[in-house]
Amino acid sequence: MWQHPDMITFHTLSDDHPDLAHSPMLRAALLTLQYTREHRAIGLTKTMAFKRVFVHWAVEHFDWPGRSAEEMFRYNKVINEYEFPPLELLHFLLIRLRLARHFKGEFRLTKRGADLAEAPGRLLSELVPFFVLEIDHAAYSRFEEAPFGKWDVWMNVINVEADHGTTEKALFGAFYGDGPDWDNAGWREMAAFSSCVLRPLEWAGLLVLTDDDLAGKKVDHVFKTPLWRSLLKLDTDAQLQPISVQ
Structure with a gap:
């Protein structure tokens, strides 16, 4: 451990x-x-x-x-x-x-x-x-800009918000508010969050990011992998709801 x-x-x-x-x-x-x-x-x-x-x-x-x-x-x-x-x-x-x-x-x-x-x-x-x-994930990102925040906060919130799947925009909004999006002036903030938080977690194997087309609009979904659940112990684990099996 x-x-x-x-x-x-x-x-x-x-x-x-x-x-x-x-x-x-x-x-x-x-x-x-x-x-x-x-x-x-x-x-x-x-x-x-x-x-x-x-x-x-x-x-x-x-x-x-x-x-x-x-x-x-x-x-x-x-x-x-x-x-x-x-x-x-x-x-x-x-x-x-x-x-x-x-x-x-x-x-x-x-x-x-x-x-x-x-x-x-x-x-x-x-x-x-x-x-x-x-x-330093910003060092190899496209714009070399890092989002404000710390890993313990990011991972504990993602642990709850993405437990049954969420969208990249909703996850970003949980930290920084709902205004920024890929199609407005806040796209650089979205890009920094994606590059410095979500992409490292995807490359590590803790998250899966999918691109979906809903009603002609591109939507990025975020899911925790089984590795997230078996590898990590986080303060917010007690807040998780059991996953129902159909």
Whole structure:
């Protein structure tokens, strides 16, 4: 069990826990660590980015939400690391958490990284809390603007508001009021909230975001995944209503 100073508790899950499958970040990390171990290393460019041969492999295998290989290769036959933001971020995380290192122009595993390549539950405990709570998500967002707020407030409110599903607009309104929307002057505030709060939780595997067309208007729905329920312990858990089974 891991607890953040903001009183967000992350349980440690067993390596065979079925809910681990909901995390794109964990899946990508496992694939990268296992690929590195099998090939001994991954080649780096002069700027210390992954070489294109691995970038293309990652695009094809990560199965990243909203970034299918078919879609990405439709417009670009050659893809660099910076053009696949999830990989660029994962590269940083693996180095920052000392699961890998750069050595003589190659990306290589540390002993700890090699150990965690076969321990999904422990790897998730290392990766997800740090990624969600410690990374400056505004730094890699489109406008580099961060919404006002703290993770303990965001996650405790989302825990209740999205328990049976909600919309992105309704969730934003619970924190900041109902005025801003994607089709008015408040769209930048919506974008900052989406990029710095909802997207990290989606990439971690704690939320699912869906685009739906209702009466000709695009509506973004937000749902908690089973991983949210099994991984997190939050102050607002006592306010949740049981999910009815039809």
